[in-house]
Structures are given as structure tokens and as C-alpha cells.
Amino acid sequence: LLTGLFLAMHYTADTSLAFSSVANICRDVQYGWLLRTMHANGASMFFICIYLHIGRGLFYGSYFYKETWNTGVVLLFLLM
DSSP: OHHHHHHHTTOOOOTTTHHHHHHHHHHTSTTHHHHHHHHHHHHHHHHHHHHHHHHHHHHTTGGGSHHHHHHHHHHHHHHO
16 A cells, blocks of 8 residues: 555556656656565555455355355455
8 A cells, every 4th residue: 555655656647658657667766666566566465365365265164154255245346
């Protein structure tokens, strides 16, 4: 979350400038390449943990608790 805020300070969401703003972050912002890499890897690790949590729930049969399982599914969709 913190890396995303720092990246958002330098990112331009215009379709014609988006790629150049990412290239600018990687090249010209001090440690911008590190922020971008940490942000990408952090997001990937977050979703790996989410999917492992779902797998654990499937393994232990947590889907029998319908209300809790449905809450988890709603939270998964909100996280995406």
C-alpha cells in the first residue's frame, strides 16, 4: 500500500503518457525501480497468500460454514 502511494505520486494515468511515466519512475526517480519492483512483488505475494488461505479452507472443509465461506468469497472479490 505504501509503495503504491509513492508510485502514484509520479504516475500519469493518461493513455498517451502512462508508459513514459512508468519509464520515468524506473529511470529518473531515485530508487523508483526498487519501489516498482517491491510493489509488483508485494502484490503477487499478497495474492499467493490469499490463494493459500483459500486452499487451506478447501482442505479443511471450511465451506460447510456457509455464512463464513460466503463472507470470504465477497472479500476475495473486493480484494481483486
